Amino acid sequence: MTLTSLFLDMQDKNVLIVGTGEVGIRRSRRFLDTQANVYIITKHIDPQIKDEFIKKGAKFYDNTHLDSLIKKCDLIVAATNNTQLNDEIAKKAQDKLINCASNIELSNVIVPSTFKIGDVTVSLYTGSKSPLMAKKLRKKIQQTITTKDILNIKLQENIRDTLKKTIPQQQDRKKFMKQITTNSEIQKYLDENNLQKAEEKAHNLLKEYK
Numbered sequence: 001m002t003l004t005s006l007f008l009d010m011q012d013k014n015v016l017i018v019g020t021g022e023v024g025i026r027r028s029r030r031f032l033d034t035q036a037n038v039y040i041i042t043k044h045i046d047p048q049i050k051d052e053f054i055k056k057g058a059k060f061y062d063n064t065h066l067d068s069l070i071k072k073c074d075l076i077v078a079a080t081n082n083t084q085l086n087d088e089i090a091k092k093a094q095d096k097l098i099n100c101a102s103n104i105e106l107s108n109v110i111v112p113s114t115f116k117i118g119d120v121t122v123s124l125y126t127g128s129k130s131p132l133m134a135k136k137l138r139k140k141i142q143q144t145i146t147t148k149d150i151l152n153i154k155l156q157e158n159i160r161d162t163l164k165k166t167i168p169q170q171q172d173r174k175k176f177m178k179q180i181t182t183n184s185e186i187q188k189y190l191d192e193n194n195l196q197k198a199e200e201k202a203h204n205l206l207k208e209y210k
């Protein structure tokens, strides 16, 4: 296993997408949403999608700019339906971050199946064995994360700031945090979607703790 999972901050990074079929469009949207500088080489694109992407800051080019854009960019996505061309692009970009949609062997970046709910991002990968199962598992996992989980995260975010100022030892802060996730009154408030009451109770517990 030579892969590890990371979250990259793509803001202001230069990303080149070659090809604007299903995959190229999907990848373009994904990187535009991270506020990367997205450069797109296209032969043909739906004018409505082109407008949407230009509004989000994308810049469009034809094939003659391929070499100079590879040089300029940090991450390259080869997503044409010409697999030979994708391979050539990937080989030229071996010292960059490269996602070759048609050849995993030439990729050093995998685009996982991803969803975001509240402050949680889940990304999963089936080892290039089954993108369809990745999609199915994504939906399955999506259903298991509840509003209450998201509220627990918000509660901990709020209480962590106060804890760092009031409880000096990290191990003690951890103990207190665990207490919050198991306190039945707090959890009942979160069941009722009442974050404010849960916070009040947590702050009261903190006062008692000291």
Ligand SMILES: C[C@@]1(CC(=O)O)c2cc3[nH]c(cc4nc(cc5[nH]c(cc(n2)[C@H]1CCC(=O)O)[C@@](C)(CC(=O)O)[C@@H]5CCC(=O)O)C(CC(=O)O)=C4CCC(=O)O)c(CCC(=O)O)c3CC(=O)O
Pocket (backbone or CB within 6 Å): 026, 099, 100, 101, 102, 103, 104, 107, 109, 110, 111, 112, 113, 114, 124, 125, 126, 127, 128, 129, 130, 131, 132, 134, 135, 138
């Ligand atoms: C290696 C990888 C690429 C990479 O990282 O660049 C890759 C490769 C390939 N996928 C192919 C096909 C399909 N891909 C999808 C869908 C997704 N594919 C995605 C990721 C990945 N796909 C990476 C591995 C992820 C993993 O293993 O977990 C997802 C998760 C993320 C995303 O793309 O945004 C997204 C689901 C998003 C979601 O909804 O969650 C569907 C389903 C559909 O379209 O509905 C099909 C048709 C069914 C099928 O063919 O299986 C083919 C062509 C095969 C052929 O020619 O026959 C190749 C190339 C090859 O296998 O050679």
Ligand SMILES: NC(=O)C1=CN([C@@H]2O[C@H](COP(=O)(O)OP(=O)(O)OC[C@H]3O[C@@H](n4cnc5c(N)ncnc54)[C@H](O)[C@@H]3O)[C@@H](O)[C@H]2O)C=CC1
Pocket (backbone or CB within 6 Å): 018, 019, 020, 021, 022, 023, 024, 041, 042, 043, 044, 063, 079, 080, 081, 082, 083, 085, 101, 102, 131
């Ligand atoms: N990684 C993934 O999730 C998936 C990968 N694939 C693979 O990725 C590749 C792309 O798949 P799709 O987007 O579904 O194909 P598609 O057929 O929808 O789109 C291919 C695009 O490449 C463009 N193109 C072809 N030659 C070009 C050139 N010289 N310069 C610029 N653009 C060019 C075409 O105009 C077209 O818009 C295929 O090789 C396919 O096997 C397919 C499905 C999913």
